[in-house]
Amino acid sequence: MKNNICRVCSQPSLSIVMSVPNVPRNIQRLFSFDDLHLDRAINLEVLGCSRCGFVQIEPLLEDEYYDDYLMTTTHSRQMQQYQARQARDFVQRFGLVGKSVKEIGCGDGSYLDHLRDAGAVVSGLEPSMRFRELAVGRGYEVESGYVDAQRQLEGGPYDGFVTRQVLEHVPDIHGFLTGIRLNLKPGAVGLIEVPSLEKALIDRRFYDFFPDHVNYFSLRSLRLALEMNGFDVVDLHHDMLGEYNVALVTVADSPSFDRVATTVSTLGKELREIIAQYRSQGKKVAMWGAGGKGLSVMAAAGIQDLDLLVDGDPHKQGLFTPVSHLKVEAPSILANGDFAAVVITAMAYRNEIELTLRDEYKFLGDIFVLGHHLELSQPQKPI
Numbered sequence: 583m584k585n586n587i588c589r590v591c592s593q594p595s596l597s598i599v600m601s602v603p604n605v606p607r608n609i610q611r612l613f614s615f616d617d618l619h620l621d622r623a624i625n626l627e628v629l630g631c632s633r634c635g636f637v638q639i640e641p642l643l644e645d646e647y648y649d650d651y652l653m654t655t656t657h658s659r660q661m662q663q664y665q666a667r668q669a670r671d672f673v674q675r676f677g678l679v680g681k682s683v684k685e686i687g688c689g690d691g692s693y694l695d696h697l698r699d700a701g702a703v704v705s706g707l708e709p710s711m712r713f714r715e716l717a718v719g720r721g722y723e724v725e726s727g728y729v730d731a732q733r734q735l736e737g738g739p740y741d742g743f744v745t746r747q748v749l750e751h752v753p754d755i756h757g758f759l760t761g762i763r764l765n766l767k768p769g770a771v772g773l774i775e776v777p778s779l780e781k782a783l784i785d786r787r788f789y790d791f792f793p794d795h796v797n798y799f800s801l802r803s804l805r806l807a808l809e810m811n812g813f814d815v816v817d818l819h820h821d822m823l824g825e826y827n828v829a830l831v832t833v834a835d836s837p838s839f840d841r842v843a844t845t846v847s848t849l850g851k852e853l854r855e856i857i858a859q860y861r862s863q864g865k866k867v868a869m870w871g872a873g874g875k876g877l878s879v880m881a882a883a884g885i886q887d888l889d890l891l892v893d894g895d896p897h898k899q900g901l902f903t904p905v906s907h908l909k910v911e912a913p914s915i916l917a918n919g920d921f922a923a924v925v926i927t928a929m930a931y932r933n934e935i936e937l938t939l940r941d942e943y944k945f946l947g948d949i950f951v952l953g954h955h956l957e958l959s960q961p962q963k964p965i
């Protein structure tokens with residue numbers, strides 16, 4: 583083992599889980615009689631990650647291996663029926679009729695036929711020149727080379743992508759998936775198909791492990807790799823008699839903080855204004871909550887002219903808040919009838935606090951709670 587870094591979780595957590603002796607170095611090409619002396623069998627070490635469970639082997643192939651690759655399934659009727667159904671389901675499920683779909687590793691273009699027949703507007707990418715010529719011969723636009731984390735693909739961004747029987751060959755899983763996502767529209771969808779690790783294990787297939795396949799995905803590790811690269815997995819299943827693992831994905835929305843960031847100033851302003859309003863009428867205002875939320879709100883709002891800050895936690899009572907420097911008192915003070923309003927910032931305890939105020943302390947003033955705005959709470963029950 584040259585290095586023990588897991589290709590999915592990037593931790594040095596690999597160990598040899600199986601050795602397969604006498605494996606063909608290259609399963610794609612058969613030899614002419616004269617070339618037989620070039621043949622070298624290898625001892626294949628299958629590596630498993632103790633952290634995330636991913637299974638991989640070290641890349642043994644030459645860099646140009648796929649430039650001249652030819653593996654076709656066009657001749658099999660069973661495969662053609664399976665692919666036609668899969669492409670049709672994919673296009674229909676995600677409303678891809680008339681939408682752009684890129685196939686990464688489109689081979690001879692036979693799957694592009696299925697996608698096009700289902701109504702998608704298709705194009706491909708294919709590193710193998712022999713394959714590319716076949717696909718172009720079918721009338722498709724096919725660009726050459728490989729996907730990496732930077733590459734801008736022709737005709738993108740796309741509404742959808744398909745990559746079948748490709749990811750198991752790719753040494754840089756994250757670069758490949760990130761690169762695909764870079765070329766997608768927001769809300770785009772995808773289909774990823776790989777050989778099933780589960781099937782290899784269940785059927786005890788040592789012969790499923792060979793140098794072409796550097797990655798061996800279970801449904802679980804496939805999901806993990808996809809999610810790590812910004813995809814939401816909306817469907818994940820075994821297909822084709824259990825031979826393949828198939829994931830359907832959408833581009834995950836990145837969380838938007840714009841409105842949260844605006845609230846820092848708007849909520850603080852409202853809080854200051856309401857406190858000022860009561861106080862200008864000679865009325866007193868209290869806040870309930872000296873936990874994380876309360877302290878953050880007070881600090882962000884710059885509140886220092888509050889009449890009272892209370893918290894139910896006896897450990898906090900008698901101490902002073904950071905930034906706003908207010909003393910924390912016991913809530914029972916609110917039973918004295920001096921206060922016109924209470925702002926509740928301890929939102930998780932909101933109902934309990936309101937009940938305490940209304941029932942136990944017979945509090946008759948206004949109760950505000952935090953939302954995107956400061957909200958006047960409706961009484962939970964008649965007072």
Ligand SMILES: [Zn+2]
Pocket residue numbers: 588589590591592593595631632633634635636
């Ligand atoms: Zn791992």
